[in-house]
Amino acid sequence: MNLDIFKSYDIRGIYPSELNEDVARRIGRAFADYLRVPAVAIGRDMRLSSEPLFRALADGITMQGTDVVDLGLTTTDELYFAVGHFKYQGGIMITASHNPKQYNGFKLCRADAVPLASDTGVFAIRDLVQADRFVPSATRGQITAKDPLPAFAEHCLSFVDVNSIKPLKIAIDAGNGMAGLVVPAIFKHLPVTLIPLYFELDGTFPNHPASPIEPENMADLQAAVVKHGADLGAAFDGDADRVFITDEHGALVGGDMVTALVARNLLRGKPGATILYNLICSRSVPEIIERSGGVPVRTRVGHSYIKAIMRERNAIFGGEHSGHFYFRDNYYADSGLIALLVVLEVISRENKPVSQLLRPLDTRVRSGEINSHVADAPAKLAALEQRYGDAQLDHLDGLTIQYPTWWANVRPSNTEPLLRLNVEADDPATLAAKRDALLAIIRT
Numbered sequence: 209m210n211l212d213i214f215k216s217y218d219i220r221g222i223y224p225s226e227l228n229e230d231v232a233r234r235i236g237r238a239f240a241d242y243l244r245v246p247a248v249a250i251g252r253d254m255r256l257s258s259e260p261l262f263r264a265l266a267d268g269i270t271m272q273g274t275d276v277v278d279l280g281l282t283t284t285d286e287l288y289f290a291v292g293h294f295k296y297q298g299g300i301m302i303t304a305s306h307n308p309k310q311y312n313g314f315k316l317c318r319a320d321a322v323p324l325a326s327d328t329g330v331f332a333i334r335d336l337v338q339a340d341r342f343v344p345s346a347t348r349g350q351i352t353a354k355d356p357l358p359a360f361a362e363h364c365l366s367f368v369d370v371n372s373i374k375p376l377k378i379a380i381d382a383g384n385g386m387a388g389l390v391v392p393a394i395f396k397h398l399p400v401t402l403i404p405l406y407f408e409l410d411g412t413f414p415n416h417p418a419s420p421i422e423p424e425n426m427a428d429l430q431a432a433v434v435k436h437g438a439d440l441g442a443a444f445d446g447d448a449d450r451v452f453i454t455d456e457h458g459a460l461v462g463g464d465m466v467t468a469l470v471a472r473n474l475l476r477g478k479p480g481a482t483i484l485y486n487l488i489c490s491r492s493v494p495e496i497i498e499r500s501g502g503v504p505v506r507t508r509v510g511h512s513y514i515k516a517i518m519r520e521r522n523a524i525f526g527g528e529h530s531g532h533f534y535f536r537d538n539y540y541a542d543s544g545l546i547a548l549l550v551v552l553e554v555i556s557r558e559n560k561p562v563s564q565l566l567r568p569l570d571t572r573v574r575s576g577e578i579n580s581h582v583a584d585a586p587a588k589l590a591a592l593e594q595r596y597g598d599a600q601l602d603h604l605d606g607l608t609i610q611y612p613t614w615w616a617n618v619r620p621s622n623t624e625p626l627l628r629l630n631v632e633a634d635d636p637a638t639l640a641a642k643r644d645a646l647l648a649i650i651r652t
Contacts, residue, residue, distance in 0.1 A: 236268025273345025451544030467527025
């Protein structure tokens with residue numbers, strides 16, 4: 209077994225060479241032995257390998273005497289909701305999210321949808337799998353079925369005033385992923401004209417990869433927005449927990465600007481509340497949170513960090529540049545669907561197109577994430593720290609370099625020999641100059 213499938217935030221690998229039924233069965237046994245709870249819930253996406261992996265995973269869990277609640281085809285945020293709402297003691301989502309069709313994986317959580325990360329369960333489960341010393345229970349667990357979708361749809365809609373939503377026209381690209389199942393169940397309650405792209409569940413991803421963070425995978429949505437005169441475009445990844453939007457012209461909108469829009473709307477009803485944003489987000493985000501009467505808190509990148517800090521600070525919302533949006537009243541879990549609904553409420557309430565809403569908020573320019581293969585990441589970070597020693601520096605996540613008119617963050621990948629660079633500046637010329645200077649150090 210390739211132990212590299214056990215990642216920082218989940219378990220993920222190529223099917224069947226790295227992750228197959230035998231491995232899944234052992235992971236199920238390890239998950240049951242690690243949590244030691246009466247029952248866990250399992251959801252799965254539409255990948256071709258998800259059904260056989262479910263059967264093997266459930267077999268392993270029930271061998272150890274733990275019951276399995278089969279949620280069927282779900283989104284990841286629906287799985288988190290089900291664990292929290294129905295009080296299950298643990299959950300597993302079978303998905304490889306945005307990865308290509310040959311991949312699959314497991315996202316794990318305990319009661320209250322608290323995620324398991326490398327140091328809070330994933331590596332402990334890895335060690336149990338590797339030892340392979342399982343003792344089956346004298347009484348086998350049972351498998352029962354549960355459809356959480358009606359309750360999940362009602363829950364998502366509770367975050368907005370449905371009566372305030374105007375008759376908008378929305379183009380949505382499901383990427384042949386799980387949004388194709390869940391979006392219609394929610395949007396049938398709204399006065400919205402839906403322009404669906406690739407809603408057919410298909411684990412071969414025949415149209416484009418379900419990875420909307422890559423701009424090329426947004427092209428069909430952008431064209432549909434322009435063709436149909438839509439008010440907004442939205443694209444989901446394969447397991448539909450992340451969302452990326454366009455404005456009414458088809459222009460891409462960054463996750464940090466969605467964070468700003470959602471935060472501002474939520475703060476209308478909860479002045480003084482805490483909002484989290486990761487350190488890749490624009491400087492405009494904390495400025496908008498403060499102007500809206502909230503308390504901004506800067507965090508590392510990554511859902512396990514953000515969810516933990518949200519619980520500590522009782523934050524009502526958190527957003528990432530990568531399309532993850534977290535809600536306290538959603539069991540501190542992320543949901544692209546809820547974020548999209550809040551954006552629709554903002555457009556309806558302010559009666560302005562997306563581009564006009566963003567114009568006073570989005571006043572800086574950004575490089576986007578630029579990846580560079582490096583042999584010695586610590587050495588490159590040390591060189592950057594020396595070169596920019598007169599800046600305001602911090603090491604919250606990699607190295608952040610801050611000056612009055614620009615800033616940059618350089619952080620190592622958790623899984624590859626990469627450095628990830630993000631730069632923001634007050635104007636395009638400064639952005640280009642600083643980006644090129646940083647890359648010259650990183651890539652030489």
